[in-house]
Amino acid sequence: MAHTRRHLLKGIAAGSALMALPKVALASRAEADALLKKLLNGAAIQPGKVNINLPMVVDNGANVPMTITVDAPMTPELWVQKLHVVGDGNPLPFVATYHFTAQGKAEISTRIRLSQSQRVRAVAVLSDGTAWGATFDAKVTLGGCGG
């Protein structure tokens, strides 16, 4: 098991080094925006309610801890149904969509990949149909490869 994990980590390190090279085609802000529009069925995004927590400086883009919270209740009367996360500087902009039920808290923690400095966007869709969004401009340095 330890051998496999070390091998896997080496692979990830090599992978993130590869992602730093300009040859890899990366997504654009327009692509990320288009993806969000599709995920939201065209619903207008209002700023607010969503808080994206990412490190101020990312030194390992292969494994970035992220927490997102939404300032909204989780009751049968009003709850957060979905939370979409996209990044405009990865090869593919889609990070995740979370589906909630009317309970618990509108909060998730996970680990994402950021192949370069970019804008991460998170949009929450409430049960009343409204969409609320936030952005986080992540600064990514990739260790020896630099920014």
Place this chain on the structure above:
Amino acid sequence: MSTPRIRIPDTAQKGVIIEIKALIDHPMETGQRKGADGKILPKRIIDRFEVSLNGQVVFAADWGTGIAANPFISFFLTATESGEFKFSWRDEQGPIFTATKTITVN
């Protein structure tokens, strides 16, 4: 691959919010990396994570290549009823990995 790990409290008081953590070993291969032979390693990720309690889905996530390898997720539910949690991770190439855990709600 696989070896999922989940952390849920064994017991909880009814109405209390509980944190659930889940982790699975998986390379989440993006389809961007090249192997030692110079060929692209094919894309292979877990694209769907689902949690159900007594047969009802209580939380789910669609994952993309932007999720890091060995995907980790922490989320929150309200303890409502005792029963069995079932977790499933769908590898886009077919296999579905699962894990279960019982909870007692007082």
